Amino acid sequence: MSLSLFVLQIVNGIEYGLLLFLVASGLTLVFGVLGVLNFAHGSFYMLGAYLAWWLSERTGSLLLAILLAIPAMVLIGVAVERLAIARLYARDHLSQVLLTYGLVLLFNELQRALWGNDVHGVRTPAALAWTMPLGETQTWPAWRALTALACVCIGVAMRQIVLKTRFGMRVRAGASNAEMVEALGIDVRRLFAIVFSAGTALAGLAGMLAAPLTTVYPGMGENVLILSFVVVVIGGIGSIRGAFFGALLVGLADTFGKVLLPGFASAIVYAVMAAVLLWRPRGLLGPAFEGR
Amino acid sequence: MPEVLLQTEALTRRFGALSAVDGVSLAFEEGQVHALIGPNGAGKSTFLNLLSGELRATAGLIRFRGADVTRTAPDRLSRMGLGRTYQTANLFPELSCADCVWLAAQSRLPSSMSFFRSAERYAQVGVRAARALEWCGLAARGDAIAGRLSYGEQRQLEIAMMLATEPSLLLLDEPLAGLGHDEALRIVELLRKVARGRTVVLVEHDMDAVFSISDAVTVLVDGRVLATGSPSEIRASAAVREAYLGEEIP
């Protein structure tokens, strides 16, 4: 592997990892604060991508489509939380898995009914349809660079919000102890709705950013969902920092796997997960294992 | 000189910066009831959880019959003869009393990885379970669902389950906590009966009960041993009075 190809793979891996981080951070946040394991999270990614495609066809501009789609995703998040997820807070994991699995089926059918089974390409905005040279032979498309930059900015913003604001304090309190939040007199219903719709929007945004890179196709949410689970398992559930490192690890492992061991690329990611589990059963940044 | 059944050497457990149990060295002699007392947060429950293997020690040693069991899992310890009860009733809330005790008694079979013979046909398990229930005054309550028992009865069931595993060392974590006066008296009587000929480590706040059943008493404060001695020595100790008893006993 030449040096420039190697650098390109690193860049690709990090970029993919950052996109995964957007999805996984929502998943881990929703589990950490609401205590709900949301299988429909991948569907939000898919919905985001389809909305980006559909709206950009209508408006002729992907950027405008994204601006319109984000509030739409927030609304979808609020609706799903109020109508379905809110009924799950006191229920066991099995109910959560099954109900959100039902939502996955529902969203898949919805996508099929509204947009059909075709694969759609999404064009990058003309202003960003140029590439940067990377080494002698490789190039880096501007849209990809922008995507990576956006993910980094969102990650930093999330960190600032969670660590520095009053709202972030409530989120952290909610993640560590839901009863305490109630005792502090925080409106849990509102907190949960905000966190869930934020998670929905993050997953949707990841789908919108990925749409020009991967095309838009049925079932695109599921691969991402499973990989986000792997990210969360590796990073430690409930930990955004863990999701960040886990996502980069998975992104790099997946990218290099595809180059070095084609055919087994997807298996490598899971091998990494198995290794982490053997070493730390609750993830890299999860609570240390205690035999209790 | 009576034999030491269980011994800890500089046993320590830290939670972050807090040392819940801090260098505790104690010896528990065969056939004795040894009480641990101390104010809330003194580390008594943590100490018991270390002994029963449910928490890992940060440092120090635990010896049971001379063998190092510091890192032994709770299920191994149970099969080595260590039985315990819990502070809050820790039962199988959906099972009947008889089934709870049955499960406890069945654990003494050489192996429960038995797939084809109906459990009811293990007669000796049934006998042991019935005996434990009867001992604890629950013979008539076999069909009652554990989760619906009164608080006192749940304690009786806890003790019955423990006895059904035929332990040689009993760890009792506040068996009287939360009980009314009459219920407490009933459990004290039961404990007295249970303790006969057995080695007991008792954590309890009820001083009258502690001084009436125990052969030895250790006072823990802030995770450390303040004093160990016979009940009368502990009662007489000025340091103990000052640190602890003065607040509880007028």
Next chain:
Amino acid sequence: MKRRLILLAAAAALGAVAFSGDRFWLQFLGKAMIGSILAMSLDLLVGFTGLVSLAHSAFFGLAAYLLAGLSNRFDLVNPIVTLPLCVAFAAGCALIIGWLSLRATGVYFIMVTLAFTQMLFYLFNDSPALGGSDGLFVKARPIEGRAAAYVAIWTAVVLVYLLLSRMLRAPYGRVLEGILGNEQRTRSLGYPTRRYKLVAFVIAGALAGLAGYLDATLHGFVNPAQLGWRQSGLILVTVLLGGKGTLYGPALGALLLAFIEHYGERVTAHWNALIAALVIAVVLFLPRGLAGLVPGTRRA
């Protein structure tokens, strides 16, 4: 007693279909009964041990793929050889995956079993040597003839039911009951609970393998979608619909779901939406499943 009569009648009726020789019903009910085996064996984990596994479809698929491989590459079809091989293979994989997954608990366990399932899915889906996304035909089947395959499936359902109900009444089943109710306490009573859970996982995996073997025998075909997580989700739905913690519930739930799927497909092209609505409704309004509607039953 009444429940037993209903079960006997259902078993006898299903058995009698073998003599009808009707191609459609043999295929349809054969598939439905394979669903019963899957649902009962998954319920051993979900309803009786409290382990929500999404790896069940993986063991189903692994055994089916092994049969296809044995048949296509080695011309090995004799069920006396292939059946034990395929079931043992599924059990072996369950041992490895279970050993790793059971290091995790709660939601971690769910996610890890899901991840392993998808790993296997992509392994089969992405490698042309294993048939790729189209799957594989089973050239020669262990049991030729639909009626014979149907009888084999019917026998398997009955045996699996008897085996599991026997196991659950044995000391082993009592320990599982303890783990379901309070694992930590079961452990402190002297049971190495992780080992008991692993054994349950392996037994369930082996039975899922049996189901996969029978399915490949009946249809002569395997594809990676049968192995994916959505399939696992569907088996979970069957268990919940029938009633977790009972054996007859999931067994009958599988039959019911097969009918819903069949007639739903006729009524609307979007029958998946129908299933989705059903799943959501059952979770929200009928958490104990259809068996929960039968008064006075708790355990099979």
